[in-house]
Each structure stands twice: as structure tokens, then as C-alpha cells.
Amino acid sequence: MKIKKGDTVKILYGKDNGKTGPVVAVDLKNNMVIVSGVNVSKRHLKGDGRTRTSEILTVEKPMAVSKVILVCPLCGKTTRVGLKREDGKVTRICKKCGKAIEAKKEEKVEVKKETEKKEVKKTVKKTTKAKTNTKK
Numbered sequence: 001m002k003i004k005k006g007d008t009v010k011i012l013y014g015k016d017n018g019k020t021g022p023v024v025a026v027d028l029k030n031n032m033v034i035v036s037g038v039n040v041s042k043r044h045l046k047g048d049g050r051t052r053t054s055e056i057l058t059v060e061k062p063m064a065v066s067k068v069i070l071v072c073p074l075c076g077k078t079t080r081v082g083l084k085r086e087d088g089k090v091t092r093i094c095k096k097c098g099k100a101i102e103a104k105k106e107e108k109v110e111v112k113k114e115t116e117k118k119e120v121k122k123t124v125k126k127t128t129k130a131k132t133n134t135k136k
Helices: none
Strands: 008-011 020-027 032-035 040-045 055-060 068-071 081-086 089-094
Touching: 008 032
Parallel strands: none
Antiparallel strands: 008 020, 008 068, 020 032, 040 055, 081 089
16 A cells, blocks of 8 residues: 555545545555544444443544545645665655655654552451341
């Protein structure tokens, strides 16, 4: 697949045609793409009355790769993607400007987690059995 995670794409047709956004996830097996802020639907969750509260979630649904086209990060135009193979490496090339396209790499933010040992107090519940009166 010529579209990767982190690419900016434009929607060609459908209810969100003309919108642009970054690719959040790519499903190679089904040729589907999830674009941020596009193809959003609402999902109603019912609460159980104890812990979970009822809420309305907005979920980004996957869409077919054929519905999107790549926006070149160098020239800013929507373009088809070509592949160029040199020395065993495959690079993606913009068909309009002819330059190599590199996917944006996400910056990994290191989060230090402090491990705290919490003492768990165990409470023993004493159960008493009810005595039953039996007549003899």
C-alpha cells in the first residue's frame, strides 16, 4: 500500500469529500485507512448503573484506500504515488514534483512511571452460621 501512517490525505468522494487529515491507522489486509476527524460516527453506550456511565462516543470508522489521495508534503498538491527501487530500498515518489516522499515519524515521548508499592490491608470477614433448631 502506498499510503502510510502519518501521511496527510484528502478525501475524494463520499460524505466527507474535500476534507483533509492525517492517517491514524492503516489496515493492509482489508485495504482500509482511518483518517483523523473524517468518517466520524456516534456510538451510544448504556451505563450499568453502578460503575459505567452512559455516554455518547464519537468513533472514527475506517474507509477504503480508494477514497483517499495523498497530499504531497513537499509541493502541497494532491498526487499519485510512484515507487522507485534503488539498491534494494523502495522509496515513494510524488508524481507531480518528482521528489521522494517520507512519512512523518511520530515522536516518542518517554513517560517515567514511578512505581509505588502500596500496602494492601486484608480484612478478614468473620461469618457466623445461623443455628437451626431441629426438633428431636
